[in-house]
Amino acid sequence: MSGDRARKKEQTRRVLIDAAFRQLSAERSFASLSLREVTREAGIAPTSFYRHFQNMEALGLTLVDESGLTLRQLMRQARQRIESGGSAIRTSVETFMEFVSENENVFRLLLRERSGTSRDFRAAVAREIAFFSLELADYIDSVTQRGHEFSRIQADAMVILVFNAGAEALDMSTAQRKKLVEKTIRQLRMLDAGGAVYMKRFQNLGNSNSGE
Amino acid sequence: MSGDRARKKEQTRRVLIDAAFRQLSAERSFASLSLREVTREAGIAPTSFYRHFQNMEALGLTLVDESGLTLRQLMRQARQRIESGGSAIRTSVETFMEFVSENENVFRLLLRERSGTSRDFRAAVAREIAFFSLELADYIDSVTQRGHEFSRIQADAMVILVFNAGAEALDMSTAQRKKLVEKTIRQLRMLDAGGAVYMKRFQNLGNSNSGE
DNA sequence: GATTTAAGCGAACAGATGTACGCTAATTTA
DNA sequence: TAAATTAGCGTACATCTGTTCGCTTAAATC
Missing domain, CATH: 1.10.357.10 (Tetracycline Repressor, domain 2)
Incomplete structure (x- = not known):
């Protein structure tokens, strides 16, 4: 079936975005978030981040x-x-x-x-x-x-x-x-x-x- | 002579403050400055920082x-x-x-x-x-x-x-x-x-x- | 069904960070 | 002058960081 992989990819991309949003707060700015923190919150390996964004700036x-x-x-x-x-x-x-x-x-x-x-x-x-x-x-x-x-x-x-x-x-x-x-x-x-x-x-x- | 040491201490405190100000720019916020960067710019050992400020927040x-x-x-x-x-x-x-x-x-x-x-x-x-x-x-x-x-x-x-x-x-x-x-x-x-x-x-x- | 593609992972690495500790040397106090 | 204080330093350590590389496994293509 076509689009299955693409759909799953889009899904984890969303997980990353949501994880980042969730970590923002009065005490945490986006700039203070590390790539590893975001992936940890997202439940994804740090290295997998690069499958979705070139770097934190892109996210x-x-x-x-x-x-x-x-x-x-x-x-x-x-x-x-x-x-x-x-x-x-x-x-x-x-x-x-x-x-x-x-x-x-x-x-x-x-x-x-x-x-x-x-x-x-x-x-x-x-x-x-x-x-x-x-x-x-x-x-x-x-x-x-x-x-x-x-x-x-x-x-x-x-x-x-x-x-x-x-x-x-x-x-x-x-x-x-x-x-x-x-x-x-x-x-x-x-x-x-x-x-x-x-x-x-x-x-x-x-x-x-x-x-x- | 009394006050010599105090005067010198005040001096290096100023050096730290000035160094921090100097490092601020369009690309660098205070939050992005590390203690070590500030002391490096100030020409002072990292550990000496604590003689003047409890931490970066205080600075x-x-x-x-x-x-x-x-x-x-x-x-x-x-x-x-x-x-x-x-x-x-x-x-x-x-x-x-x-x-x-x-x-x-x-x-x-x-x-x-x-x-x-x-x-x-x-x-x-x-x-x-x-x-x-x-x-x-x-x-x-x-x-x-x-x-x-x-x-x-x-x-x-x-x-x-x-x-x-x-x-x-x-x-x-x-x-x-x-x-x-x-x-x-x-x-x-x-x-x-x-x-x-x-x-x-x-x-x-x-x-x-x-x-x- | 065989081959290619690619998302996700774990191990590993070099570099940077904050901070504890003990020493030196100079100033201050006694 | 002797003793006490303290600014500044170097070493050291545990921790965290971004990123490389090669592997696995499942989906897509042929």
Whole structure:
């Protein structure tokens, strides 16, 4: 039968990926994982690792990619919830925080590799966040009609604030997280309100960079 | 003569600290430094390390503390520049970016350990950033008189955006960094403008969290 | 059914790591 | 000046690391 071997190979590849994810925690970053640790957790001989990945860096990039996928599912979920009524800002923040709580290790990975030691990792995470931001910018622009460039700047700021809130949440209790959500919502509302005001000012003054 | 030995000890302690800072780079995080590497760079026997620090974690905390000090000097500088005229926002962003460019490794350390694997490190960095944010909040409040809590929320958002811009700048060319500065300034202006608007709305509606 | 392919394994190796221990030599104390 | 303290060093050891190599065994191909 054809595809039997390929299927089994895919299976152990998954086991390796899952083992790596499982070992991530507040105390363990991907960079601190050794090849042997991952294979041990996966129940596979160290040397077999090379049948699936060229090295740990390759495995890491796979993890980042999968995390990006999870992130996109999150976006889809948030969009659905917004469409079925409710404040866009509140819904987005709450959905994101839910995601962080349910995927702490996935989020930690993205968070850490964003400023990690591998340029490829940093680029991969930046790409995922940019995708996230672009989607939000489109949404904002479709609602406000202030122009793509402007919406993009606003969306970028919002995404950064939400991501940062997620990062802070990781070290917090449930009660503290609730407060954090409210704070973040206020920050996004400021940006929202400010977008309208600043846009007008921006148009009146033209694109000058005159001081003050 | 008394204090000779103590002085020399302090000296080699400095050599260790400097060696560690020197080894930080885009490719090397503090977590990836080994005790032996640091002592090698410092020109000191591995075992002598223990005469100065209990372990690498202790050295790391010292680095974070020193980085915090540098950050406070930066704040002082920004304050002075603002007082001697010019836009507060522009001056702050430009001064911060200058700091990042001149202290890339210091900034990288703070950036990485903010989401690192040591709770103590994370707490130490959070403390430094909170200090930074608190100062800005005081300044905002003294100018706008909108109340400490409100100013704090706004200041927090601003600090996050500026820090994040600093992080992005690390992987950028000089030209790209210039554009980033302008973008960040716009984001802060949005927050500034939005603060005024949102504050009014906030007061009129009361502290309700009614949807939409 | 015979031959080829390839996933998985165990043994082995060189290199690096943190740290214990005891020594030396210089400074400090008495 | 004699005794005590201590920064710095070299040796040593157990442990862990990534990776090579050749083998087995089962699936795929012919």
